[in-house]
Amino acid sequence: MPRLKLQRFRATEPRPETLARYVRIYASEDLYHRGDTLLPLTARELFGRDRPLTLDLGSGRGEFLxxxxxxxxxxxxxxxxxxxxxxxxxxxxAEAARLDNVRIVRADLRRILGKVPDRSVAEAWVLFPPPTLEKKRLRKDILSEANIAHLGRILEDGARLRFVTDQPEYFAWKVELIRASGAFEDAVISREFEGGLTRFQQFWEERSIASLRYEALRPPRVGADAASSA
Ligand SMILES: C[S@@+](CC[C@H](N)C(=O)[O-])C[C@H]1O[C@@H](n2cnc3c(N)ncnc32)[C@H](O)[C@@H]1O
Known part of the structure; x- marks a missing residue:
């Protein structure tokens, strides 16, 4: 079955003031060459306030977000x-819904997570990432070992990582890597039709392909706390 093509839709460029309100850009070149000079990606920097923060990695057209x-x-x-x-x-x-609790960070996921501070995220979603199984596409993987390590670092104690895909081999590989990172505990593993919560889930479920879902919890870092307070 062909993968769903992203580019085949029309989108209107928002007004400049709308873009300024909702979008933050981290250019790959800056992340690579001048990462230390860029603002951290935090609730306070993006919203001017602190509240539980959810990151949607590869948020697509933002329906679920x-x-x-x-x-x-x-x-x-x-x-x-x-x-x-x-x-x-x-x-x-987000603008049509008059939301003030959404931002979109335009950045390459292979570089941006280094800008997220330790233990600052309450929940992370990786929903239908491109399943990069072929060797030549591995460098495009957004759920690489490096990013799994970042997720273990940036999620708060008790925070949840939700990973969903339609692709069984990719699912098995990534669940194994997440477990092997040692940073998470299994919470949910399922193969179900979930009602098409995201655009890509809708696409696959309409074609009778169930969603493979893995949720993991970031347990408290008891050893780290004891060491830092000693
Ligand atoms: C298959 S779509 C899934 C979109 C949405 N999560 C959903 O379930 O409908 C994967 C998304 O990841 C984004 N993506 C892929 N590689 C990326 C990267 N390196 N950095 C940021 N986004 C990326 C794509 O542009 C696309 O929107």
Whole structure:
């Protein structure tokens, strides 16, 4: 079955003031050459306030992000996305819903997580990432070992990582890597039709392909606390 093509949709570029309100850009070149000079990616920097922060890695056109942000006005939601038309679409959606608890970070996920401080994220989603199984596509993987290590570092004690895909081999490989990182405890593992919560989940579920979901919890770092307070 062909993979869903991202580029085949029209999106209107938001007004400059709307972009300024909702979007933060971290250029790859800056992240690579001048990472230390860039602002950290935190709730305070993005929203001017501290509340539980959810990161959606590869947020696409933002349907799920905006729906969740509408349902949880007391929490903050940040989509990280590289594809500009998807960024625009998500921003238009957030503005239409008059949300002030959503931001979109336009950045490459292979570089940006280093800007997120330790233990600053209450929840992270990796929903239908491109399943990079072929050797030549491995460098495009957004759920690389390096990013799994970042997730273990940036998630708060008790925080949840939610990973969903349609692709069994990719699922098995990534669940193994997440477990091997030693940073997480299994919470949920399932193969179900979930009602098409995201655009890509809708696409696959309409074609009778169930969603493979793995959720893991970041347990408290008792040893680290004891060491730092000693
Ligand atoms: C298959 S789509 C899933 C979108 C959404 N999570 C959903 O479930 O509908 C994967 C998304 O990851 C984004 N993406 C892929 N590689 C990325 C990277 N290196 N940095 C940021 N976003 C990336 C793509 O642009 C795309 O929007």
């Amino acid at each position: 905006v729906e969740q942000a509408s349902a949880h006005p007391d929490r903050l939601f940040v989509g990280i996305e590289i594809h500009w038309k998807s960024v625009w679409d998500a921003v238009n959606r």
